């Protein structure tokens with residue numbers, strides 16, 4: 001059902017461009033507030049240090065940028081201690097200097113002031129992210145479900161995390177990674193690439209937005225969801241404000257947001273959301289581009305035979321065809337690939353019967369058409385679609401797909417390879433009949449993707465054989481940040497680097 005999909009999604013030679021050409025701020029929906037402008041200003045400071053072309057092709061500029069940020073934002077201890085290993089990854093496209101000038105003027109602040117303000121918000125945002133006292137139970141922080149050691153996905157292998165006031169409640173979805181969200185565009189029902197990114201005339205269909213169903217565009221709006229959700233942090237603006245007021249970082253909070261920020265709970269709460277969004281846009285933590293694959297693209301590491309073959313299968317339109325949605329090549333302007341085109345797609349993942357919500361046989365998580373997302377309810381064409389996640393750091397995850405049904409990459413890749421040739425391996429069999437697509441009512445099956453590797457039927461040869469599945473998994477392991485070039489000698493798995 002994804003009209004025009006083929007134009008953009010399929011052609012490896014026509015890679016997706018970095019949606020936001022600025023390093024941050026665009027990330028969580030297109031730049032709007034001071035914050036976004038501020039972060040843009042940060043990168044221009046870096047731009048000054050290198051060349052001022054504002055061109056993402058400039059390695060020099062980007063490595064300077066990383067160095068400077070690492071040096072200057074030193075209040076933010078990097079949880080991924082190994083993040084910057086000096087591989088210039090062409091990490092961030094830099095904004096045009098004129099845009100920033102306009103931005104800083106609009107905000108009425110000098111560049112230095114804007115930069116300082118972002119630095120303070122980032123430091124406070126980090127404290128908030130790790131603070132369980134914001135939750136109703138006092139036990140759950142953002143970091144409880146988004147562990148920095150696992151690319152900000154859960155440290156445990158539960159399909160869905162525990163929360164709520166008694167810490168026994170669950171939602172319906174697996175907690176995603178928070179890395180590489182900076183390029184997710186705002187949600188659009190009909191997404192068109194900009195002309196320099198691709199073919200503007202192609203309608204790529206529903207694309208973008210944060211969470212699995214794309215229902216919010218900004219990090220601040222997203223942060224409101226877990227803080228207030230009865231099955232997650234179960235808090236309220238008043239409770240959050242009270243906790244921040246007595247926290248060890250209360251003074252820092254005032255310094256970041258003004259003397260009177262605690263006068264109103266609503267203002268405090270909104271500042272909390274803004275600080276969390278700012279923290280999530282710290283480039284060296286959230287989008288460092290330090291994987292082995294980035295080093296490989298920069299000509300600084302070699303992939304093993306298995307990894308290279310895995311990459312080939314991943315890109316091959318007749319085999320994995322993975323790159324049609326999980327873009328693996330640099331953009332036209334040289335920015336590194338995000339491993340997602342951010343499209344919302346239905347791939348018919350099996351029902352996870354271990355989830356408490358699924359004990360009700362009438363309950364379905366239909367993604368963009370509800371029930372979590374409400375604005376597209378009743379629009380059949382949006383039922384069963386979920387946003388394509390990045391595959392960067394996917395090897396650090398312990399549960400895969402929106403309902404966390406699989407717990408190894410081997411299982412996840414096998415699902416792609418054999419969903420249609422051996423459906424009995426994935427779906428329940430009742431009276432000798434396979435209940436295919438058991439988590440999507442039949443009236444929505446027209447939404448399911450049928451392109452390779454999903455173009456087969458029982459009896460056909462699977463798109464990937466056993467060895468190819470293994471090699472694709474080996475390739476996915478090269479997408480973990482924190483690669484140390486010295487590992488390249490012994491073909492070591494990424495685990496060593498990743499575990500740091």
Ligand code: HEC
Pocket residue numbers: 129140141142143144145146161162163171173174175176177178181209210211212213219222223226227231232233276280372
């Ligand atoms: C109980 C576990 C839990 C806690 C605590 C939690 N999250 Fe999440 N987070 C999730 C789940 C589950 C999702 C996916 C939600 C969905 O799709 O509806 C998610 C999604 C997100 C996303 C969107 C990611 C994407 O791919 O679009 C962001 C950003 C995020 N969380 C940030 C936070 C912040 C900030 C906090 C603290 C205020 C937080 N989370 C607390 C479980 C949690």
Ligand code: HEC
Pocket residue numbers: 314319320321322323324325326343344345346347348349386387388389390391394397399400401402403409412413416417449452453472
């Ligand atoms: C048509 C677009 C499309 C293609 C082709 C595709 N994917 Fe995906 N991928 C998605 C979507 C959408 C999801 C999330 C689906 C869901 O949870 O319901 C996903 C999820 C995943 C996940 C789980 C990630 C996580 O964080 O939970 C892995 C792993 C994955 N894909 C690997 C692959 C591999 C390997 C291939 C090729 C064999 C591939 N994908 C081909 C769209 C695609």
